[in-house]
Amino acid sequence: MLFAYGLSEPNVGGDLPSVTTKATRSDDGKSVTINGTKRWCTAADISDYIYCLVRSDADAPRYKNLSFVLIPTDAEGITIETIGHMGLGYAHTTDVTFEDVVIPFENVIGGEAGWNMGWPMLAGPALDVEKLELTAMALGIAGAALEDARAYAKEREQFGKPISQYQAINHVLADAETKLAACRHMLYYAAWFADNDRPCSAETSMAKLFVTETAVEIVLECQKVMGAYGCADEYDMERYVRDILLMPILGGSSNMMRNNIAKRLNII
Ligand SMILES: Cc1cc2nc3c(=O)[nH]c(=O)nc-3n(C[C@H](O)[C@H](O)[C@H](O)COP(=O)(O)OP(=O)(O)OC[C@H]3O[C@@H](n4cnc5c(N)ncnc54)[C@H](O)[C@@H]3O)c2cc1C
Structure with missing residues (x-):
């Protein structure tokens, strides 16, 4: 069974508590009617549920007015339209419109107890896990790019020897290996807290910020090592470049990570 994640909306990105997709409970309490639009809802077109x-409550205060609901993608009143974008071509992302979807x-996730409790469900471990997932994806892409660049540098000969023998090239790769090792430590450190059910909002934000931004640097350096072939369709490198550029944006932008770290560490 596949699930798509419907958080973002046309006018709501980082400011998730401001979502406007509306859930209205029926008078007998047995059903809920959904109206609104979710944007960037990845894989909604192949998922069973969103x-x-x-x-869920227009009048309740911020943070106490949200719920999570499971909406079957084949329910009456749903329209799903694909959005064109660069990178991550393995899954469509979509606009999903709900018109009187019952x-x-x-x-409702959590039933009666979960009604209007969506924010506490999201802001704790759920976002921590999402940050770790994206951090792990960025680490994986950067690792793959580095592996390809290393192999290429040993194979590609210019001026009579493999380019890996030029210090300008092997120092770039040595720096990239060092950065990758630091990224791996950041991810595993933050994941250890999550695995052990410890609060880790700051650690997961630091990991996502550091690893996704550093992974962009690593991949772009690796692309340069491969010269023109770093841009050719026949090599995976050009895909790594397209995919890695999205990582500091998805699942909370780098600025949102900085805001969270500053808040959690009482820097503000
Ligand atoms: C390919 C793709 C797949 C996606 N998949 C999903 C999905 O499955 N489900 C889902 O719900 N969403 C998904 N998203 C949405 C993604 O999570 C959002 O794009 C992301 O949270 C950022 O929101 P935004 O783009 O609206 O940026 P905005 O929030 O509009 O921010 C724009 C810029 O302003 C900055 N900014 C905003 N607020 C502040 C602030 N308070 N302080 C400092 N800087 C700020 C941001 O850092 C950013 O640089 C996907 C996006 C893409 C591109």
Whole structure:
């Protein structure tokens, strides 16, 4: 069974508590009607359900007015349209519009106790895990790019010897290996806290910030090592470049990570 994640909206990116997709409970309490639009809802077109953050109480204060609902993608009133974008071509991302989509109340995550409790569900371990996932993806892409650049540098000969023998090239690769090792430590350190059920909002934000930004540097340096072939379709490098550029944006931008670190560490 596949799930898409419906958080972002056309006018809501980092400011997730401001989502406007509306959930209205029926008078008998047995069903909920959904209206609104989710944007960048990756894989909604192939998923069974959208795990969707909705505004469930128009009058309640911020942070106490949201719920999570599971919306079947084949429900009546749903339109799913693909959005064109660079990178991460293995999954479509979509605009999903809900027009009077009726779901049973059982599809509210947490049932009665979960109604209007969406924000605490999201802001704790859920976002920590999402940050770790994206950090791990960035580490994986950077590692693959480095592996390819290293192999290429040993194979490609110019001026009578492999380019890996030029210090300008092997120092770039040595720096990239060092940065990659630092990234791996950051990820594993933050993941250790999550694995052990310890609070880790600051650690996961630091890992996502550091690893995704550093992974961009690593991949772009590796692309240069491969010269023109770093841009050719026949090599994976050009895909790594397209994919890595999205990592500091997805799942909370680098600035949102900085804001969270500053807040959690009482820097503000
Ligand atoms: C390919 C792709 C797949 C995606 N998949 C999903 C998905 O499956 N589900 C989902 O819900 N979303 C998904 N997203 C959305 C993604 O998580 C958002 O793009 C991301 O959270 C950033 O939101 P935004 O682009 O609207 O940026 P905005 O929040 O509009 O920010 C724009 C710029 O302003 C900066 N900024 C905003 N607020 C502040 C602030 N307070 N302080 C400092 N700087 C600030 C940001 O750092 C950024 O540089 C996807 C996006 C892409 C591109």
